[in-house]
Amino acid sequence: MDRDRSRVTIHDVAREAGVSIATVSRVLSGSAGAGEHVRARVLGIAQQLGYRGDSVARSLRSRKSNMLGLLVPNITNPFFPALIQSVELELQARQDGLLLADAQSTVSVETDRVRSMLDRRIDALLISPTDEELSLAIIDEALSQIPVVQLDRRAGSAAPYVGVDNAGAIKDAVAHLAAQGRSRFAFVGYSRGVSTSEARVDAFVKYTESIDPDSVTRILREEIGDGEVVPAGWLDQILGDVDAIITSSDLIAVSLRDSLLDRGLRVPEDIALVSFDNTLLAAAANLTSIQQPLVDVARAGIALVSGLEVEVPIEGFPTTLVVRKSSSVGV
Amino acid sequence: MDRDRSRVTIHDVAREAGVSIATVSRVLSGSAGAGEHVRARVLGIAQQLGYRGDSVARSLRSRKSNMLGLLVPNITNPFFPALIQSVELELQARQDGLLLADAQSTVSVETDRVRSMLDRRIDALLISPTDEELSLAIIDEALSQIPVVQLDRRAGSAAPYVGVDNAGAIKDAVAHLAAQGRSRFAFVGYSRGVSTSEARVDAFVKYTESIDPDSVTRILREEIGDGEVVPAGWLDQILGDVDAIITSSDLIAVSLRDSLLDRGLRVPEDIALVSFDNTLLAAAANLTSIQQPLVDVARAGIALVSGLEVEVPIEGFPTTLVVRKSSSVGV
DNA sequence: CTGAAAGCGCTAACAG
DNA sequence: CTGTTAGCGCTTTCAG
Numbered sequence: 001m002d003r004d005r006s007r008v009t010i011h012d013v014a015r016e017a018g019v020s021i022a023t024v025s026r027v028l029s030g031s032a033g034a035g036e037h038v039r040a041r042v043l044g045i046a047q048q049l050g051y052r053g054d055s056v057a058r059s060l061r062s063r064k065s066n067m068l069g070l071l072v073p074n075i076t077n078p079f080f081p082a083l084i085q086s087v088e089l090e091l092q093a094r095q096d097g098l099l100l101a102d103a104q105s106t107v108s109v110e111t112d113r114v115r116s117m118l119d120r121r122i123d124a125l126l127i128s129p130t131d132e133e134l135s136l137a138i139i140d141e142a143l144s145q146i147p148v149v150q151l152d153r154r155a156g157s158a159a160p161y162v163g164v165d166n167a168g169a170i171k172d173a174v175a176h177l178a179a180q181g182r183s184r185f186a187f188v189g190y191s192r193g194v195s196t197s198e199a200r201v202d203a204f205v206k207y208t209e210s211i212d213p214d215s216v217t218r219i220l221r222e223e224i225g226d227g228e229v230v231p232a233g234w235l236d237q238i239l240g241d242v243d244a245i246i247t248s249s250d251l252i253a254v255s256l257r258d259s260l261l262d263r264g265l266r267v268p269e270d271i272a273l274v275s276f277d278n279t280l281l282a283a284a285a286n287l288t289s290i291q292q293p294l295v296d297v298a299r300a301g302i303a304l305v306s307g308l309e310v311e312v313p314i315e316g317f318p319t320t321l322v323v324r325k326s327s328s329v330g331v
Numbered sequence: 332m333d334r335d336r337s338r339v340t341i342h343d344v345a346r347e348a349g350v351s352i353a354t355v356s357r358v359l360s361g362s363a364g365a366g367e368h369v370r371a372r373v374l375g376i377a378q379q380l381g382y383r384g385d386s387v388a389r390s391l392r393s394r395k396s397n398m399l400g401l402l403v404p405n406i407t408n409p410f411f412p413a414l415i416q417s418v419e420l421e422l423q424a425r426q427d428g429l430l431l432a433d434a435q436s437t438v439s440v441e442t443d444r445v446r447s448m449l450d451r452r453i454d455a456l457l458i459s460p461t462d463e464e465l466s467l468a469i470i471d472e473a474l475s476q477i478p479v480v481q482l483d484r485r486a487g488s489a490a491p492y493v494g495v496d497n498a499g500a501i502k503d504a505v506a507h508l509a510a511q512g513r514s515r516f517a518f519v520g521y522s523r524g525v526s527t528s529e530a531r532v533d534a535f536v537k538y539t540e541s542i543d544p545d546s547v548t549r550i551l552r553e554e555i556g557d558g559e560v561v562p563a564g565w566l567d568q569i570l571g572d573v574d575a576i577i578t579s580s581d582l583i584a585v586s587l588r589d590s591l592l593d594r595g596l597r598v599p600e601d602i603a604l605v606s607f608d609n610t611l612l613a614a615a616a617n618l619t620s621i622q623q624p625l626v627d628v629a630r631a632g633i634a635l636v637s638g639l640e641v642e643v644p645i646e647g648f649p650t651t652l653v654v655r656k657s658s659s660v661g662v
Numbered sequence: 663c664t665g666a667a668a669g670c671g672c673t674a675a676c677a678g
Numbered sequence: 679c680t681g682t683t684a685g686c687g688c689t690t691t692c693a694g
Contacts, residue, residue: 009671020681025673035679055451056390057671060686065387067430067451075412075419076611085406088433092444097451099398100431102419113423120386120398120428227614254585255615261592280407281612283558284586340687351665356689366663388687391670 008051017045028053059121067097068305069117071110073130073153075102076226078251078279080128083152086298087126094302096123107134114138118145124305129155131193147305151297154195162301165316166196169290170203172321173246173274174211176288180328182244182272183211186218188230188256189248189276197248200276204246218242229255239263244272244327250281250289257285257326273326288327291320339382348376359384390452398428399636400448402441404461404484406433407557409582409610411459414483417629418457425633427454438465445469449476455636460486463524478636482628485526493632496647497527500621501534503652504577504605505542507619511659513575513603514542517549519561519587520579520607528579531607535577549573560586570594575603575658581612581620588616588657604657619658622651 010028014021019038027042028051045051059065070087072080084100091098099117103110110130115138117125124147129135132155139157142148148159174185185208191197201219208215218238224230230252239260247253253275257267265271275282275289282289296317303310341359345352350369358373359382376382390396401418403411415431422429430448434441441461446469448456455478460466463486470488473479479490505516516539522528532550539546549569555561561583570591578584584606588598596602606613606620613620627648634641 007671011671021672022674022682023680026680029673038680052446052450054391054671056387056396057686058673059387060385060391060688061671061673063686075416076409078407078409078412078611081406081409081412084431085433085435088406088431089435092432092440092447095447097447098431100415100419100429101423102416104416104420109423115383116423116426116428119383227611229615229617251611251615254612255617258615258617280409280558280582281585284560284582284589286560286586286589338687342687352688353666353690354664357664360689369664385687388670389689391672392687392689394670 008049013046017042065121069099069122069125071101071127073103074105079277086294090298103130111138128153149301149304151301164292166199167203169319171207174207177244184243185215186242186245188220189252191223247275250275286325288324293317339380344377348373396452400430400453400456402458404434405436410608417625421629434461442469459484480632480635482632495623497530498534500650502538505538508575515573516546517573517576519551520583522554578606581606581610617656619655624648
């Protein structure tokens with residue numbers, strides 16, 4: 001494996017084109033005036049020599065790395081790959097690189113990784129905080145150096161936030177279930193300290209209480225870890241009294257359906273299920289799920305850290321309910 | 332938001348400590364001799380001033396970015412987040428950064444992203460190729476500049492490969508199913524041009540044919556896209572004649588189980604299911620699944636691109652069959 | 663063991 | 679419109 005030790009530099013192009021390196025730099029950066037004639041010539045030579053520029057040198061001089069950092073709380077939660085994909089897609093269009101880190105649901109790891117990204121001179125940070133309160137310090141630390149936007153989840157930081165209308169999503173889900181004749185609701189998948197989760201539970205109470213005053217007693221307040229199963233005790237306790245369950249992720253819904261089938265209950269005939277995220281899993285498992293407009297969220301977040309004006313509803317991107325078999329007998 | 336325009340540089344530390352910048356550089360890089368006395372003093376000052384170094388300047392001078400690139404074919408396939416997490420974990424321990432890109436299952440995108448990473452001067456590339464043949468060109472292009480290792484999937488490149496023993500995994504699965512009294516097998520989830528998939532299908536034929544000569548006729552040769560469902564026609568055709576199905580991903584298994592239940596078949600009583608990847612999904616859905624030692628794979632891959640000698644079984648890391656309800660009535 | 667000096671490849675004043 | 683020049687912050691010879 002021969003390794004090109006000697007890349008083509010701006011000097012080579014300049015020499016070959018018979019102009020100064022400054023001119024080459026100008027032409028290549030597209031900026032400033034450039035003699036139409038010279039311009040074409042330089043571009044041609046650069047192309048022909050296979051000049052690719054050196055982003056490190058460029059960064060050192062221009063003080064920007066053209067890399068954004070993205071920190072997610074836990075990449076194995078299938079929601080985040082979808083978010084990452086959207087961010088990457090947008091960055092790709094802007095020719096920016098993506099420095100990714102996973103906090104492993106641990107604030108100390110998150111802190112570490114943010115510092116490391118800061119040292120690498122990312123231009124801005126997109127972060128989905130691990131904890132509503134404990135992540136505050138590191139977000140503010142980052143914010144003192146570069147633009148920061150909180151994506152999807154938020155901590156109590158002054159950094160702008162971009163996310164979806166979780167309350168609206170729950171409202172839609174409840175309306176859909178009510179239209180199917182459901183009237184006794186439960187909610188599974190609350191996580192303390194996760195802002196989206198808090199918002200969803202609040203909305204669940206708000207939108208179900210008029211139909212079902214007891215719904216508030218059917219919220220599982222216990223956190224369901226990744227790959228964990230809904231506690232049997234809790235399930236048995238509420239099951240006789242429920243005909244619809246909303247979960248905060250497709251993963252939980254799959255697990256839950258499994259438990260219900262084990263108990264001889266039918267989905268959706270006996271109990272309807274609606275989940276969040278609409279990941280590939282929802283399609284594969286035929287789950288009714290709430291689709292979040294991640295591409296829009298990513299785009300708005302990136303626009304924000306780039307200092308662009310953003311006119312869209314930053315805090316309340318509307319979600320879409322994708323109806324499938326788990327909530328609708330006819331489908 | 333005040334932005335620190337002026338970071339602490341090596342000059343500041345040098346001035347404060349009353350030594351030259353060269354000395355500071357030596358002390359901080361740990362290398363070379365350094366007067367014990369001076370050493371302590373410099374370290375103290377650096378700490379106190381909150382010196383963090385400038386990785387961009389360091390990279391320009393030292394010609395290494397301390398960043399590795401990782402290219403995955405499709406991040407929404409739940410296997411890859413697990414792989415990414417393992418890579419990230421290992422990189423974190425080495426203080427290296429992770430530049431991530433998603434090929435969106437498209438060779439042209441993959442090509443683009445690799446070039447972009449190369450321009451960013453990644454020290455090495457870890458790639459799980461999108462296509463066995465078509466990815467070859469870009470892998471070799473990268474290999475001509477930096478160390479490259481193929482992870483999990485491989486194309487026909489000279490770049491070293493690190494992956495698991497897919498044949499052994501299938502062998503274990505078949506043995507487990509046979510021990511449960513199963514004797515008529517089918518395989519779902521073949522993807523043309525994906526090296527792991529080819530290996531699994533070959534092994535499926537090899538290890539089932541002595542028990543079940545017809546197994547080869549029950550391989551679904553059609554690719555199942557993400558979130559797609561197993562074709563009903565094919566299922567109906569083989570179903571009367573099958574008591575065990577091996578799938579190449581947890582996602583497919585979930586979807587498949589759904590289809591089976593719809594047809595009034597019980598899992599595992601009527602048909603046992605074993606899948607690949609053992610992602611969170613397998614735990615949530617109670618699927619027997621093949622666990623790949625991703626941490627080991629990631630570690631070996633990173634060691635390889637770092638030029639370290641790797642003594643482990645690079646091409647055949649052993650997998651583990653995690654038995655759950657989908658294949659075993661007793662569990 | 664330490665300092666001085668020379669750049670890494672590029673951009674951005676500043677002149678012409 | 680184009681060239682000259684001065685660094686960005688750091689590592690690394692080369693002298694002392």
